[in-house]
Amino acid sequence: MNGTPALKVEKLRKTYSTGVLALDGVSLVVEAGRFFGLLGPNGAGKTTLINSVVSLARPDSGSVEVFGRDAYEEFREARRMIGVSPQEINLDKFLTVEETLLFHAGYYGVPKAKARERAGELLERFALTDKRKQRVNTLSGGMKRRVLFARALMHDPKVLFLDEPTAGVDVELRYKLWGYIRELNHNGLTILLTTHYLEEAEALCEEIALINGGKIAAHGTSEELKEHYNAASIEEVYLKVVGRDLSG
Amino acid sequence: MILADRPFRTLLSREILRFTRVWVQTLIPPLLTSILYLVVFGVALGARIKQIEGIPYLEYILPGVALMNLVTGSQMNSSWSVFDAKRERYIDEVLIAPMSNLQIALAYSLGGTLRGVLMGAGVLLIGAPFVGIGIAHPGLLLLIGILSAFAFSALGTMVGALATRIEHISFLTSVVIQPLAFLGGVFYSVGMLPEALRIATLFNPIFHTVDAARYATLEVSDLNPYPTIAVVFLIAVLAFCGAWWAISRGPNLRY
Numbered sequence: 001m002n003g004t005p006a007l008k009v010e011k012l013r014k015t016y017s018t019g020v021l022a023l024d025g026v027s028l029v030v031e032a033g034r035f036f037g038l039l040g041p042n043g044a045g046k047t048t049l050i051n052s053v054v055s056l057a058r059p060d061s062g063s064v065e066v067f068g069r070d071a072y073e074e075f076r077e078a079r080r081m082i083g084v085s086p087q088e089i090n091l092d093k094f095l096t097v098e099e100t101l102l103f104h105a106g107y108y109g110v111p112k113a114k115a116r117e118r119a120g121e122l123l124e125r126f127a128l129t130d131k132r133k134q135r136v137n138t139l140s141g142g143m144k145r146r147v148l149f150a151r152a153l154m155h156d157p158k159v160l161f162l163d164e165p166t167a168g169v170d171v172e173l174r175y176k177l178w179g180y181i182r183e184l185n186h187n188g189l190t191i192l193l194t195t196h197y198l199e200e201a202e203a204l205c206e207e208i209a210l211i212n213g214g215k216i217a218a219h220g221t222s223e224e225l226k227e228h229y230n231a232a233s234i235e236e237v238y239l240k241v242v243g244r245d246l247s248g
Numbered sequence: 249m250i251l252a253d254r255p256f257r258t259l260l261s262r263e264i265l266r267f268t269r270v271w272v273q274t275l276i277p278p279l280l281t282s283i284l285y286l287v288v289f290g291v292a293l294g295a296r297i298k299q300i301e302g303i304p305y306l307e308y309i310l311p312g313v314a315l316m317n318l319v320t321g322s323q324m325n326s327s328w329s330v331f332d333a334k335r336e337r338y339i340d341e342v343l344i345a346p347m348s349n350l351q352i353a354l355a356y357s358l359g360g361t362l363r364g365v366l367m368g369a370g371v372l373l374i375g376a377p378f379v380g381i382g383i384a385h386p387g388l389l390l391l392i393g394i395l396s397a398f399a400f401s402a403l404g405t406m407v408g409a410l411a412t413r414i415e416h417i418s419f420l421t422s423v424v425i426q427p428l429a430f431l432g433g434v435f436y437s438v439g440m441l442p443e444a445l446r447i448a449t450l451f452n453p454i455f456h457t458v459d460a461a462r463y464a465t466l467e468v469s470d471l472n473p474y475p476t477i478a479v480v481f482l483i484a485v486l487a488f489c490g491a492w493w494a495i496s497r498g499p500n501l502r503y
Contacts, residue, residue, distance in 0.1 A: 016503065048503075054344040057503045076346035084344060090337040094266045106258025107345035151341075 004068045006032045006159045006190035007053065012062030014048055014214075022048040023059065024214035030159075030192055030207075032067070035185045037205030038194045039234075041242055045214040046194040047087060050161050054082060067158060080108055083157030087164040087194075089144045091136040097147055098123065098132035101154050108155035115154065122150040125180070142173050149177065159190040166200060178204060202234040210241050217241045256351040259342060263359025267325055274325070275367065282317045282371045286310065286378070289435055300437050301468045307379040311389075311465040312434030312458040314371035318393060319454055322364025322401035323425055326356045326491075327417050330408030334500055349496040353405055357491055360401030361394065368393050388473070389464035395480045396457040400425070402487035409494035409501060428454045438470045453483050 007030040014023040022045045030036045038046050051057035053064050053071055064071035066078040091100060098119060105115035123129045126146040131139065136147060145165070152160060162181070166174045181204065185191050195201055201208055202222060210218040210225075218225060218241045222234060231237045267274040289309060297305040333339035342352055372383075383389055407420045432454035438446050449455050460476040463469035469476075495501065 051503065055502060056340060056344055075348075079344060079346040082344075086340065088337060090340050092262070092333075092338040092341070093336065094269060095262075099265075103258055103262055104341065106261075107255050107342065107347065109254045109346065111254075 004032065005029045005065075006034065006067055007192065008063075008065040009049070009053070010063045012049070012052055012059050012064065014045075014052055014057055014059045022057075022214050023052065023062075025062070026211070026214065026216055028209060028216060028219075030190060032158075032190055033185075033188055035182075035191045035204055035206045036193065037201040037208040038192060038211060039196065039198065039201050039208060039238060040194075040211035040217075041196065044211045046211055047163055048214075049211070050084065050163055050192070050194065053161070054079060054084060080155065081158040083152035083155065083160045085148045085152040085160070085162050085165050087167060089141075089148060091144060091147060091151075093135070093137040096133050096135055097128050097139070100136055100147055100151055104151045105154045110155050118154055118156070119150075122153060126150045141168055142170060145169055145173070149180075153184075157189070159192065160184065162191060162193045164195055165193070166195070166197065174200075198233075198235045198238055208234065210238060212242050251351060251354070253351075255345055255347045256355055259347065259352065259355035260358055263325075263329060263355060264362060266329060266359070267363045274321075274363065275370070278317055278321055278367055279370050279374065282313050283374060285313050285316075286375055300440075303466055303468055304379065307466065308437075308462075308468075309435055310372065310375045310379055311461040312432070313375070314368045315393070315396060315458045315461045316429045316432070316434050316454070317371045318364040318368030318397050319400045319429060319457065320421065320425055321367035322360040322397040323404040324360075324421055325363040325404065326360030326401045327404035327408040327411070327420060329359065330356055330405055330495075331411050331414070331417050334409070334411075334498075335414075339501065343502060350492055353402075353488070353492040353495040356405040356408075356495075357398060357402040357488060360404055361397040364397030364401060365393050368397070383465050384467045385464045388477075389461060392457060392460045392464055392473075392477065392480065395477070395484050396461075399453070399457075399480060399484035399487045402484065402491040405491035406487065406494040409491070409498035412499055425454075428452050431455075432458045433470065434458055453480075456480055456483075 009026060009028040012023050012026045015021050026049060040046050048057050052059045055072065055075060066081050069078040071078040095103060101119040101122060102115050105118065123132050126149060128143065128146060128150065131143065136144065139147065166177060181191060193205060205222065207221050208225060209216050218237065220228065225234065225237045229237045229240045231240060286306065291306060299305065300308045407416065411417050431449065432452050433449060438449050441449065456476045456479050459469045459471050460473045460480065463473035
């Protein structure tokens with residue numbers, strides 16, 4: 001990857017119209033091929049950070065690069081490399097499962113024949129083949145989550161943002177998703193995972209950043225963090241970092 | 249950068265799929281309403297009106313009813329499509345895709361344009377056998393139809409992107425578009441109105457589109473149709489700038 005980071009965020013600042021300061025000068029580098037975890041309590045700024053990279057949020061200042069491409073100046077190139085599986089289910093209710101995948105591919109400029117081939121693979125992979133003609137709004141919650149996942153992968157992104165991917169998912173599906181995400185990462189896909197399930201982060205992530213109050217409060221590998229905070233688990237690190245901020 | 253690239257074409261085809269998939273809701277009821285207008289105003293009441301400017305009443309109102317259907321259809325299509333996508337957040341998928349705001353606004357506006365043109369053409373096709381209408385200037389009628397549909401579809405896109413509550417959408421349809429359509433000279437010639445109302449009608453954009461469509465079909469009109477085309481073109485450009493701005497800056501789109 002010539003050392004170009006998958007994601008480089010510098011001094012990103014975002015104030016909402018309500019006056020809430022969601023990101024207070026966040027700087028972050030995610031190296032290519034990494035499994036990176038972004039942890040923090042609700043409202044810490046995790047989703048705002050992801051949304052700022054894909055221009056769903058408009059930052060006040062700062063810069064974002066995706067594999068060396070400016071996320072705002074070269075938004076087409078940058079966005080084509082990003083797949084997003086959002087926290088809230090946001091499937092187009094007019095489409096079937098298969099159409100959801102094919103239209104998504106089209107939105108990212110993937111040629112039709114290639115999109116059909118990829119959709120077939122992903123439907124199979126996520127056990128959705130026999131549901132492919134069904135409208136997405138008739139699916140169960142777990143299936144919708146699987147469609148979101150498959151959709152995010154349709155255009156073969158180089159970096160995948162998983163925003164609370166296992167929220168509301170049963171244990172069986174959670175482990176299956178974990179297995180699949182690991183495999184994707186082994187095959188070279190960079191993953192940025194936001195979660196507040198700490199065991200999820202500890203099980204999956206090579207590198208973790210803790211975000212609290214719109215700032216990066218701690219950052220390192222799982223081992224480094226545990227050593228630095230003299231903690232036995234990431235949960236303990238988290239409680240020390242977030243708890244310290246809460247009491248302070 | 250090509251405007252009509254694959255991402256744009258995909259969003260446009262999604263817009264077309266949306267209204268054709270639910271055609272029983274989107275295409276049939278407005279056509280039925282238009283037939284009712286033709287029956288009630290044209291056949292029942294029209295028998296007492298006889299002729300306007302030498303044209304049988306039913307034939308006189310047909311182009312206007314078609315235009316009215318086209319305007320409401322195009323406006324409703326894009327306002328509901330954008331608002332629904334925003335309310336249920338699936339618009340996020342489009343907003344984070346490698347597409348510019350200009351392309352997004354244009355795809356939504358063209359989707360509604362097509363639905364409007366289909367609905368207008370539907371009324372003409374259904375009505376024509378009853379009145380034996382011939383179209384004097386088909387090219388001009390098509391141009392007026394497309395420009396009008398685009399203008400009102402762009403307006404719908406703008407309102408859909410700006411709306412934060414469902415009432416904002418119904419307000420556009422029932423408080424703005426419907427009264428303007430009814431007062432837009434569909435059922436009468438403005439020459440039949442008192443001076444003050446006649447002048448007020450000139451500020452109604454739907455009047456200009458109806459009048460030009462009537463000229464293109466029957467070669468009768470209250471105004472010279474060619475400056476009208478320029479007026480409709482200007483309205484279309486302004487409405488589209490509004491739609492582009494609203495997709496870029498509208499509430500609850502990009503935070």
